Every structure is written in C-alpha cells, then in structure tokens.
Amino acid sequence: MTPATLEHEDVARDAAFNKALHGKSAKVNGGLAAMRGKDATAQKAAIDEYFKHWDNKATDETNAIREARKAEYATLTRHYYNLATDFYEYGWSTSFHFCRFAYGEPFHQAIARHEHYLALQAGITKDMNVLDVGCGVGGPAREIVKFTGANITGLNNNDYQIDRATYYAQKQGLSDKMVFVKGDFMQMKFPDNSFDAVYVIEATVHAPDLEGVYKEIFRVLKPGGKFAVYEWFMTDDYDNDDPEHRRIRLGIEQGNGISNMVKVSEGLTALRNAGFSLTHHEDMAARPDPIPWYYPLAGSFKHMGSVWDFFLIARMTWWGRGIAHRFIGAGETIGLFPKGSQKTGDSLSLGANCLVEGAQKKLFTPMYLMVGQKPDMYSQNSSHKNITMAGCQTSGSDTTLLRASACPIEKEYEWVVSVVIDRLHLQSKIRRHNAIYHTSSLGSARFAGLLAFA
Numbered sequence: 001m002t003p004a005t006l007e008h009e010d011v012a013r014d015a016a017f018n019k020a021l022h023g024k025s026a027k028v029n030g031g032l033a034a035m036r037g038k039d040a041t042a043q044k045a046a047i048d049e050y051f052k053h054w055d056n057k058a059t060d061e062t063n064a065i066r067e068a069r070k071a072e073y074a075t076l077t078r079h080y081y082n083l084a085t086d087f088y089e090y091g092w093s094t095s096f097h098f099c100r101f102a103y104g105e106p107f108h109q110a111i112a113r114h115e116h117y118l119a120l121q122a123g124i125t126k127d128m129n130v131l132d133v134g135c136g137v138g139g140p141a142r143e144i145v146k147f148t149g150a151n152i153t154g155l156n157n158n159d160y161q162i163d164r165a166t167y168y169a170q171k172q173g174l175s176d177k178m179v180f181v182k183g184d185f186m187q188m189k190f191p192d193n194s195f196d197a198v199y200v201i202e203a204t205v206h207a208p209d210l211e212g213v214y215k216e217i218f219r220v221l222k223p224g225g226k227f228a229v230y231e232w233f234m235t236d237d238y239d240n241d242d243p244e245h246r247r248i249r250l251g252i253e254q255g256n257g258i259s260n261m262v263k264v265s266e267g268l269t270a271l272r273n274a275g276f277s278l279t280h281h282e283d284m285a286a287r288p289d290p291i292p293w294y295y296p297l298a299g300s301f302k303h304m305g306s307v308w309d310f311f312l313i314a315r316m317t318w319w320g321r322g323i324a325h326r327f328i329g330a331g332e333t334i335g336l337f338p339k340g341s342q343k344t345g346d347s348l349s350l351g352a353n354c355l356v357e358g359a360q361k362k363l364f365t366p367m368y369l370m371v372g373q374k375p376d377m378y379s380q381n382s383s384h385k386n387i388t389m390a391g392c393q394t395s396g397s398d399t400t401l402l403r404a405s406a407c408p409i410e411k412e413y414e415w416v417v418s419v420v421i422d423r424l425h426l427q428s429k430i431r432r433h434n435a436i437y438h439t440s441s442l443g444s445a446r447f448a449g450l451l452a453f454a
Contacts, residue, residue, distance in 0.1 A: 004209035006187050007074040014078065014182070018159035021046060021082060026163035030137075031090035040338045043083075047340035050079040054254045054347075061250060069259040070208035074157055074184050077206040080257025081158040083344045085137065091315050091324075091348075094168065095139030097202045097230065098366045100284060101291040106306035114230075114367075115140045116147050118199055121280070121371050122228035124148045128196040131155060133185050133217060134203020138165030138178065144199075145177045153195070154180040155188065185213050190220045198227045202366055205232035208260050210267055214274035214372075224376030227276060230284070230367045233264045238363045248358045255351015264368055276372025284367040285359065293367065294359045297352050321349050 025037035053069050053076060069076055088096050093107075099114035124130055126149035132141045135154030145152055156162050162180045169178045183189055186207060198217050207213040210231075217227055239245050253261055264283070272278055285293055295303040299317030304310065314320045328345055331337035358364030 004073070004186065004207075004212050005071060007072065007184065009074075009184055009187070011182060014157075014159055017042060017045075018082075018163070022160045022163070025086075026160060027167055030094070030164065031086060034086045034089070035337050035341060038338045043338035043340055046079045046082045047343065049075065050083060050257070051343070051347075061246070066260065073186075073206065073208040073259045076259055077257050078158050081161055083340075084257065084348060085158070085161055085164065087345060087348055089137070092312070093139060094137050094164075095143070095201075096136045097140070098293050098297075100287065100289055100293050100367070101295065101303065101305065103290055104305050107296060107309045107312055110305070111139075112143050112147075115143045115201070118201065118228050118230060118369075119144045119148055119150075121226070121369065122197045122199045123226045124150050124197050124199070127151065129153070129194070131190070131195040131198045131217075131220065133198060133200045133213075134206065135161075135165060135180060136203070137161050138168055138180065140201050141165070141178060142168065142172060142174055145174055150177075150197075152178050154178065155183050155185055156180060157182065157184050185216060188216050188220055192219055193222045194220045195225065196222055197225050200227075200229040200231070202230055202232055204229065205256075205258055205261055210262065210270035211273050214271050214276070218275045218372075218374055221374045223374055225374050226279075227372045227374070229370050231267055231370060232258070232261060232366050233267055233364070233368045234261060234358075235283070235363055235365060236264050238263055245363060248354045248361070248363060251350050251354030252358060252364065255347050255349070255354065264365075267368065267370070271370055271372050274372075275374065277375060278370065279373050280369070280371040282369050283365050284369050285365040292359065294356050298356045316352070321345075325349075 021039050021042035022034075023037050023039065025034040028034050028037070053065075053072075093111060095111050095115065097111070097114070099110045101110045102113075105113075122130075124144065128148070128150045130144075130150045130152045132144075132152055132154045135141050135156050138154055141152045141154050144150065154162075154165055156165070159182060162182055165178075165180045166175075169175050169180075181189075185204065186209075198221050200217075204210060204213050214227075221227055234245075234249055238249065240249075249261060252258065268278065268281060291303045292298075296309070296313050297316055299313055299320065301310070301313055304313060315324065325342060325345060328337055329342045332339055332342055355364065355366070
C-alpha cells in the first residue's frame with residue numbers, strides 16, 4: 001500500500017482561524033450556548049471547506065473524490081470538529097464515543113466503564129505517562145486520570161477542542177495531571193519512546209492510512225508498552241460493490257468527518273505492519289449484550305437505564321431532531337446562530353441514521369478493540385530498521401559487544417542473544433577459576449587474565 005501524503009501543518013494559521021471563528025466560546029459550558037458565539041464569516045468558510053467534499057458527490061463517489069478527501073484529511077477533520085463539537089456536547093456528552101450497556105446501567109456510567117476497560121487493556125497505572133491520540137474535548141482523558149492516577153497528554157489537531165479540554169481540566173482541578181497538544185497524529189512531534197502507554201477511542205478512523213498512524217504510535221511508545229484502541233470499521237461482511245452497503249458507508253463518513261474508513265481485516269493488517277505484536281482483538285459490538293450499543297442514537301426509550309437519560313435520548317428521536325432542526329433554522333433567521341448551523345445538524349443526523357442502519361445490518365462497528373504491544377527487546381531508530389537491546393549501555397566495551405547496527409533484524413537478534421549467552425558461560429568459568437585459584441598468586445594472575453579477556 002502506498003503511504004498517505006501528509007498535509008502541511010500551519011499552526012499559526014489554524015490558531016488565527018480558531019480565534020476568529022470561536023472567539024471566547026471555548027470558555028462557556030458548551031452545546032447550544034457555545035454556538036451563539038461564532039463568527040458568521042469564519043463559520044461560512046468552515047462549512048464551505050468541509051462540504052465541498054460531499055455536496056453532490058457522495059451518491060456517485062469516484063476513486064478520485066475519495067483520494068481528494070484523503071489528501072486533505074487533516075483539514076477535513078479539523079473543520080468537521082469546528083462545526084460539530086458544540087452539537088456533540090449538546091446531544092451526547094463530552095466523551096465523543098459509543099459504548100456497550102448493561103441492564104439498568106445509566107448512560108454516563110456505561111460511557112465511563114467503556115473508558116475504564118480500555119485503560120485496563122492498555123495496562124495504565126498510577127503516574128504512567130500516557131498518550132491519548134485524538135483526545136476530543138478530553139472527556140475520556142479526565143475519566144482515565146481519575147480512574148488510574150496516570151499523567152495524560154492529549155493530542156488533537158483542532159484548536160477549539162484543545163481549548164475546551166484545557167478549560168474542563170482547569171475547572172475540575174486536573175491541570176497538574178493533563179496537558180493538551182496541537183498536532184497531526186500522522187506526523188507527531190514527540191521523540192521516539194516517549195510514552196508508557198497509548199490509547200485511542202474512535203479517533204484514528206480520521207486517518208487517511210491506518211498503517212501510517214499506527215506506525216507513529218509505535219514510534220512514540222516505549223519498548224514493552226501497550227497500545228489499545230477502539231476502532232471504527234466496516235465489518236468484513238461489507239461489500240463495496242453493493243450500492244446499499246456503499247450508501248451506508250458514505251453516510252457514516254459524511255456525518256462523521258471521515259476520509260477513508262476501511263474493513264476489519266485491513267485494520268488488523270495495518271496494526272501488525274506497524275510493528276506491534278497483536279495480543280488481543282475483538283469486536284465488542286458483537287458480544288451478546290441484551291441492549292444494543294446504538295439504542296440512544298436510535299432514540300429508543302425502552303432500554304433507558306435512568307430517568308436522567310430521558311433528555312439525552314429524547315434529543316436523538318425523530319421528533320427531537322425535528323425540533324432541533326426547526327429551532328436552529330429559526331435561530332439562523334434571526335441571527336442567533338451562524339448560517340450553516342442547520343446544514344451541519346442535518347449532516348450529523350444523516351450520519352446517525354447510517355450508523356444505526358450499519359449496526360443493525362452487521363456492516364459497521366465503532367468499537368473493534370485491538371491491543372498491541374511494542375516488543376521490549378529493542379527500540380526503533382527512526383532513520384533505519386535496525387534494533388538495539390533495550391538495556392544496552394551507551395559507552396564502554398559492552399556497547400561494542402551488545403549493540404547491533406548493520407545487519408537484518410532476524411540475524412541481528414540471534415547474534416545479540418548468542419553474545420549474551422557466551423558472556424554468561426564466560427562468567428561461569430570465571431567463578432570456577434576464582435574458586436580454584438583464589439589462594440595462589442598464579443591463580444590470581446589467571447583470574448586477572450580472564451577478566452581482561454571478558
């Protein structure tokens with residue numbers, strides 16, 4: 001597979017646009033209240049930039065259209081969340097992901113449990129330095145900090161979401177355990193081997209090439225560290241030649257800012273090709289749960305786990321969406337909301353409908369769990385594919401013996417192991433000679449000679 005072309009990053013441009021569009025709205029409670037503070041001109045620019053990839057194109061998608069979306073993956077995602085973040089907070093929560101439900105389990109409890117389970121799979125514990133790739137407004141990161149006591153760095157390419165995440169962390173007194181960084185997950189600025197663990201919750205689906213983002217995660221993860229991800233996939237039952245299947249996929253992609261969603265088999269191959277040892281993988285949506293993961297999105301009251309969930313589910317019903325559609329449209333007319341807000345809401349509704357339909361037809365999953373581990377016997381050098389022993393010293397004669405720098409990985413590993421075994425045998429001989437000759441000057445001389453040889 002040809003590696004994806006990476007977009008040029010312009011931090012100053014993005015920061016200026018964020019300030020122009022969102023102003024001080026990052027410092028309010030979110031949802032519809034935050035939508036009132038947008039700049040109309042900047043909002044129109046974001047809408048035009050996002051919907052140019054979808055208007056009059058989705059129904060007859062060509063490979064060229066798809067490649068154009070992939071080429072602008074970062075811009076597509078950034079503007080999607082410029083438009084959608086406030087809707088997400090209004091209609092869902094500050095944790096922008098789905099989850100499984102147990103009988104009688106309230107919505108927010110189920111969301112937190114889903115996050116806890118991923119933290120467990122990633123082996124996250126107190127005071128670890130952990131990377132959250134595609135952190136949104138920091139809902140999962142805050143929960144995992146409270147659950148584990150880890151230190152979390154959130155990576156995000158959307159300035160508004162970073163501002164929101166920082167605001168919430170300060171509000172909850174968690175700023176000493178969390179930091180949020182602007183960046184493209186296809187080209188991270190972190191040094192090699194920076195983090196003890198890495199997790200992703202439904203974010204790397206925005207990548208133009210999963211193998212590329214997984215390789216970056218592999219690079220910044222320490223040897224022996226774990227990477228756990230809930231990934232969005234089309235299942236292997238998906239048939240791209242089936243018009244109905246393709247319509248569902250395109251609706252999910254348009255409504256969720258996705259340039260290139262792939263099938264499960266492609267994702268598993270990407271993780272392995274990135275260098276990970278795949279220790280576990282499972283479609284969590286395929287577990288025999290009595291309650292479907294998509295029930296809130298479908299507006300189904302019969303599975304409601306708490307009376308407090310009523311309003312969230314009501315917003316997802318056909319009549320709840322209809323009320324929101326008319327209210328936002330009226331707000332646009334009188335200048336309460338910027339032009340294009342209604343169009344954004346309608347696109348999100350399209351995505352929600354296709355998510356439910358895809359799930360019901362077993363064509364889509366938002367929670368395919370994959371857990372990979374970076375082998376602890378070597379650290380990857382970003383300039384070549386050779387390896388070094390994780391515990392190798394950086395100076396002295398041992399470096400010459402233990403470092404391998406110019407041979408293929410398989411032979412290199414065998415050579416290093418053989419050297420270590422030979423040295424262990426040599427140390428055993430030294431101990432035997434020491435026991436025999438330690439009382440004589442001749443024995444001492446032989447012992448000194450062996451040490452010099454070793």
